Amino acid sequence: MSETVLSMRGVTRDYAVGGAFRKKATLRALRGIDLTVDRGRTLGLVGESGCGKSTLARILLGIEDPTAGTVLVSGRPIQEYERLARARLIQPVFQDPYSSLNPRMSVEAIIGAPLKVRGEGTAASRRARVHEMAGEVGLPRHLVEAYPSQLSGGQRQRVAIARALIGEPEILICDEPTSALDVSVQSQILNLLHRLKQELNLTMILISHNLAVVHHLADEVAVMYLGQIVERGDADAIFERPCHPYSDALLKAVLPPRAGARLPELGLEAEFPSPVNPPSGCAFHPRCPKADALCTEVDPNPAGIDPVFRCHHPNNFGAAAHPTRAAG
Numbered sequence: 563m564s565e566t567v568l569s570m571r572g573v574t575r576d577y578a579v580g581g582a583f584r585k586k587a588t589l590r591a592l593r594g595i596d597l598t599v600d601r602g603r604t605l606g607l608v609g610e611s612g613c614g615k616s617t618l619a620r621i622l623l624g625i626e627d628p629t630a631g632t633v634l635v636s637g638r639p640i641q642e643y644e645r646l647a648r649a650r651l652i653q654p655v656f657q658d659p660y661s662s663l664n665p666r667m668s669v670e671a672i673i674g675a676p677l678k679v680r681g682e683g684t685a686a687s688r689r690a691r692v693h694e695m696a697g698e699v700g701l702p703r704h705l706v707e708a709y710p711s712q713l714s715g716g717q718r719q720r721v722a723i724a725r726a727l728i729g730e731p732e733i734l735i736c737d738e739p740t741s742a743l744d745v746s747v748q749s750q751i752l753n754l755l756h757r758l759k760q761e762l763n764l765t766m767i768l769i770s771h772n773l774a775v776v777h778h779l780a781d782e783v784a785v786m787y788l789g790q791i792v793e794r795g796d797a798d799a800i801f802e803r804p805c806h807p808y809s810d811a812l813l814k815a816v817l818p819p820r821a822g823a824r825l826p827e828l829g830l831e832a833e834f835p836s837p838v839n840p841p842s843g844c845a846f847h848p849r850c851p852k853a854d855a856l857c858t859e860v861d862p863n864p865a866g867i868d869p870v871f872r873c874h875h876p877n878n879f880g881a882a883a884h885p886t887r888a889a890g
């Protein structure tokens with residue numbers, strides 16, 4: 563039986579922009595996000611820069627609150643957990659292991675910090691747990707005494723992963739976990755996350771521009787466009803048979819092979835629209851090769867409860883598309 567760990571309903575996030583010399587306006591970064599993630603599953607969040615991926619992550623990490631909508635973690639509204647409890651539930655692994663680790667703390671102190679803050683165990687038991695965790699993430703024993711400046715990028719990211727996992731969080735949020743690393747190290751970190759996911763039955767949200775990374779790790783994929791999820795489903799199904807024309811364009815784009823690469827040009831006619839003034843009807847219609855009058859006027863799924871794809875003219879793969887759909 564699957565157990566839902568994370569459930570988002572109608573999550574919206576507005577920012578006030580403008581002022582001083584420019585007209586004040588509302589920028590809607592998230593527009594009614596509906597998502598669920600079950601225990602042990604990895605959800606990949608993909609989409610162009612500015613589609614709202616980081617805003618979603620900030621809401622989950624409690625850095626910001628949604629303007630509207632609900633986020634339930636293990637069935638309870640996220641706002642009901644007090645700060646430490648929330649940190650225990652959801653832990654991040656950020657893109658840049660150079661800036662995310664305190665240079666004045668030893669590796670042992672960094673990895674053990676979440677336990678110390680919560681006052682868990684004795685100094686000796688925490689130390690033992692840190693060594694165990696360091697072994698789990700493949701960090702050589704002697705490096706536990708070292709400082710971040712003495713570590714390589716890959717070793718630092720292992721420390722960040724160990725710190726995130728030591729308190730056994732319900733959800734791990736990995737925001738571009740490999741894109742700041744040398745190409746040669748990226749696959750080691752990916753393989754580590756893959757192994758940990760299986761060994762520890764981790765529930766993960768993986769945010770990445772790099773679709774190869776997402777394909778390697780994710781069980782499910784949510785494709786975001788202008789603050790909405792436009793397609794969601796089984797990762798293999800979406801990678802092989804994308805139904806939404808935007809997912810199709812994303813997947814067909816050739817990824818440049820450098821580390822930290824942003825999404826390349828998608829071969830779409832118009833620019834990414836402004837979230838201050840989103841297009842009418844289907845938000846993707848100005849760039850969509852299939853758009854017609856219906857698309858310019860009618861939002862494909864305005865109620866938006868877990869859309870499998872938000873499109874009037876999806877690619878048609880018949881019953882082969884989205885095997886998860888039949889299961890609801």
Ligand SMILES: Nc1ncnc2c1ncn2[C@@H]1O[C@H](COP(=O)(O)OP(=O)(O)OP(=O)(O)O)[C@@H](O)[C@H]1O
Binds near residue numbers: 591609611613615616
């Ligand atoms: N604090 C803020 N104030 C105003 N606008 C914001 C703020 N944070 C984000 N935005 C806007 O919200 C939209 C979504 O931004 P977000 O950073 O979530 O996108 P993203 O998909 O994570 O992009 P990237 O991949 O470049 O990080 C963008 O238009 C962005 O300019």
